[in-house]
Amino acid sequence: MRLVSFRLAGVSRTAKPNAARRSERSRQAVLTAARELVPELGYARVTIEAIAARAGVGKQTIYRWWPSKGAVILDSILALSEGEQGVRLPDTGELAADLRAVMRATVAEFADPVFEAPLRALTIEIAADPDLAAMYRERLAGPVDEAKKERLRSAQRAGQLRPDADLDLVLEVLYAPLQQRWLRRSGPLTDDYADALVDLTLRAFAP
Amino acid sequence: MRLVSFRLAGVSRTAKPNAARRSERSRQAVLTAARELVPELGYARVTIEAIAARAGVGKQTIYRWWPSKGAVILDSILALSEGEQGVRLPDTGELAADLRAVMRATVAEFADPVFEAPLRALTIEIAADPDLAAMYRERLAGPVDEAKKERLRSAQRAGQLRPDADLDLVLEVLYAPLQQRWLRRSGPLTDDYADALVDLTLRAFAP
């Protein structure tokens, strides 16, 4: 799978590298360097050269294994949850309370610069690069969304949500306003705001 | 006062240029070039040098009048509606129908590359640049949102919307899902989708 995307993304690379001989040490160093530099410098000022220098790695090693700077950032974020088992949302039986908790946690993440900076960087790259957007959906958004939808299905079985509700749409109504405020800095991100989004969503999709 | 500006003359960006002597010809050429180049090359490959070359303008002329590439893009979009009087939404008395029309029009805009490409470029720049985000809110988003809220207030008076509804939140629920799908290319943008957003919003904020 990886190799295919390389072939599509790479411009002139014809002979694909042998992944079995890849240096795990270098890989970790690059991802760590990327994660550190983004909040330090701001994404726009993070360069491949800076990542390579900080990681103590040749530039070629980055170009060999990642198709773009955005892909490095995506990997650096994915690496944080490496080794964890699948995501799972709280399920106390009380949908409203569970969603408020999750939404408030999201608000808190956006307030923490260590999360916020790489996330904003990634979001910008995704908006600009369809290939990266596909990688993002497949490897990060997809699994997380699936976990969220699992919780919603449980709520449907419990009669707390309209049984014919389009769960993708439910997620969008919950998250898109929050993420848009964050991305555009168009308003404050507070717990009250999180709660309001949960309330209106439940109203809109009440059985 | 005179002497101070004399003394500072030559220091970068302290003595701002005399707008009265600005060449309208050059301004239009730059905005047109920017608008044309973004869909042609893709935003990432549009450079100040390319805009200047296409416009037949010196680079300094761009640096003199715009603070950033994003500002040029913003202006190039604003210039499209230059001369028009204030925005105004349809008001047939039937809120659902009016909103569906507006949302479907937005969907159509996103499908047209001539609108889509500069809009995406602008959105990316806004996400990366807080200063530009402020300009955007003040000069583009603000007036448009005010017009939309005016229509919603009319609906509140007509008893078609909860009188205590937070109109900013209503707008976010309507638009953020649509714009996020577009920005992330995370799903199809259809008229049905636009209608679904209108329906759930009206449900959530029904009186």
Next chain:
Amino acid sequence: MRLVSFRLAGVSRTAKPNAARRSERSRQAVLTAARELVPELGYARVTIEAIAARAGVGKQTIYRWWPSKGAVILDSILALSEGEQGVRLPDTGELAADLRAVMRATVAEFADPVFEAPLRALTIEIAADPDLAAMYRERLAGPVDEAKKERLRSAQRAGQLRPDADLDLVLEVLYAPLQQRWLRRSGPLTDDYADALVDLTLRAFAP
């Protein structure tokens, strides 16, 4: 003339730079930096980047005005005699003495690292690059050889040299052994050796 050779040497440069606006300051800085760096680092370790850095000049400024590193070296050597009027050899009337003086001076030059290092660098580049060889002949070797031949012609008129002697050949017999010893380090360069070359040359071309 210069522009033509640029066009031939440059790979992708189509729009030739405007020589009238060239910065004399930068030109001098580059030539001085090159002259200093060659003996310091040895020619093989002198890079365009190092010259640019030492000169406090952008790399592009070098690439804009010189087709190759060798051309910079050639210019840096030519710049030494810039402003001087044409070369002229001593003419005491005694050919043997005059030639010995000139040959011994050449031997001394080869012993001085400040001359030797750039000269060796240039000689190597000339051997590898026919374009540069042409520049060298035209701008450096040509005028110098002409001055030497002028002295030989004077000797012919004085009956000290065979009147039908091929003067280019005379110069080669004088200088080529010396320069080859130097280039290949195949033997000692002494005043006696210089004298021996003069003696045998005069024997070979005696009237």
Next chain:
Amino acid sequence: MRLVSFRLAGVSRTAKPNAARRSERSRQAVLTAARELVPELGYARVTIEAIAARAGVGKQTIYRWWPSKGAVILDSILALSEGEQGVRLPDTGELAADLRAVMRATVAEFADPVFEAPLRALTIEIAADPDLAAMYRERLAGPVDEAKKERLRSAQRAGQLRPDADLDLVLEVLYAPLQQRWLRRSGPLTDDYADALVDLTLRAFAP
């Protein structure tokens, strides 16, 4: 002794490889590849990587057995005459005729790109690298010059050459002008030119 070499094993270039186990196959492949690539690409574009790839050999195999690229070139030229017994010049008793034949043969060699390109490459490397120059003198120039001097000694015995002539100097006067013309491309290499060099040399060193 054993322990020392054990301890140093792995330290770069201290423990030299066991020449007995050297692969003759690889050695030949490298030398052939080098000889082929120099005329094909021009010396400046011949890289160790290209030689290794063409030879079907790992880069390390080259670095293990040769100290520099120039040494590979030198070996590739030496390999041509491998197996031949010592060089020997024609001796018809007529020095002038014999020298003309040899000089004309040299002119012909310089005209053949298959000889010319590696020879030029080697000459350049020798000029830049004193270590290689020493190897060159010992393994290539030395034996050849000795053979030439043997012929000259025979001529001295036959009274065709001044008995006290410095034979190294004689060789230089014969060859240096020719080789310098070739290296600098400063004039045509013809049979007449070869003959002229022989004539003037015999005049200069006539008994």
Next chain:
DNA sequence: CAGTAAGCGAGACGGTACGTCCGGTCTTCGC
């Protein structure tokens, strides 16, 4: 209504980063 100062097109400049290439070293396999 001439003189002058600004904006202008043009583009050279000092820089930074790009993405590629290669040098020389090190590691992993297979023979």
Next chain:
DNA sequence: GCGAAGACCGGACGTACCGTCTCGCTTACTG
């Protein structure tokens, strides 16, 4: 245990743009 294969760190290459800076030229205000 050598050798092929090739990943690795390092660093220079030549190019593309950045944002600043002259340079003449044109154009509009000012004295």
